[in-house]
Amino acid sequence: MNARLKFSDSLNLIKSFRTSGTITPSSKVLIKTLLAPIDFTAARCIIELGPGTGCVTRSLLKRMHSDCILICFEVNNDFVDQLATLQDPRLRVVNACASSIRSILDELQIKEVDHVVSSLPLALIDDEVVKNILESVRSNLREGGRFLQFQYSLSNYSELKPIFKNVKLDFTFRNMPPAFVYECTK
Numbered sequence: 049m050n051a052r053l054k055f056s057d058s059l060n061l062i063k064s065f066r067t068s069g070t071i072t073p074s075s076k077v078l079i080k081t082l083l084a085p086i087d088f089t090a091a092r093c094i095i096e097l098g099p100g101t102g103c104v105t106r107s108l109l110k111r112m113h114s115d116c117i118l119i120c121f122e123v124n125n126d127f128v129d130q131l132a133t134l135q136d137p138r139l140r141v142v143n144a145c146a147s148s149i150r151s152i153l154d155e156l157q158i159k160e161v162d163h164v165v166s167s168l169p170l171a172l173i174d175d176e177v178v179k180n181i182l183e184s185v186r187s188n189l190r191e192g193g194r195f196l197q198f199q200y201s202l203s204n205y206s207e208l209k210p211i212f213k214n215v216k217l218d219f220t221f222r223n224m225p226p227a228f229v230y231e232c233t234k
């Protein structure tokens with residue numbers, strides 16, 4: 049990402065801090081750590097929650113198979129417009145809350161997905177909504193699929209443990225701020 053694009057993305061994230069929970073796009077190192085568990089040769093449907101200005105989205109599209117589709121859930125209208133400029137036929141951008149995964153998959157006639165990648169600021173979202181989102185992620189993942197989430201604190205770790213079969217934790221200093229990465233397996 050060039051410096052000008054990164055600066056304008058940071059401004060947009062700051063403007064919407066209450067829902068984005070950050071002031072700068074995720075670093076290359078964080079994105080690499082987040083996406084490392086995905087087998088891109090096999091994945092055919094990936095969901096991204098909270099794409100924001102699209103730094104994780106662009107990395108996913110770069111690595112994805114030509115037959116894989118990416119469905120992004122984003123509540124911020126400005127970010128949705130910005131993501132639409134990516135113009136990739138594999139990309140569907142949905143202006144909806146992450147808790148509406150099932151209804152969107154029904155519309156697209158998709159039974160289940162391979163992986164869910166999330167930058168949602170879970171610590172800023174109501175507990176009840178977080179619970180619905182996590183349940184919806186688990187129930188729409190294929191067996192063995194991954195839920196990959198980063199957070200700047202461990203505040204939601206205890207909620208993930210009872211929902212997923214296995215929760216692995218990683219950490220990187222090389223992000224602003226440093227971040228924990230959860231790899232949850234269904």
Ligand SMILES: C[S@@+](CC[C@H](N)C(=O)[O-])C[C@H]1O[C@@H](n2cnc3c(N)ncnc32)[C@H](O)[C@@H]1O
Pocket residue numbers: 064067068069070072073074097098099100101102103104121122123124127144145146147167168169173
């Ligand atoms: C930390 S920003 C992530 C931006 C980018 N993915 C990154 O890694 O830099 C979190 C994003 O989640 C979005 N968001 C917050 N609550 C949401 C929800 N309930 N459903 C979908 N998106 C949500 C915000 O609008 C924001 O764009």
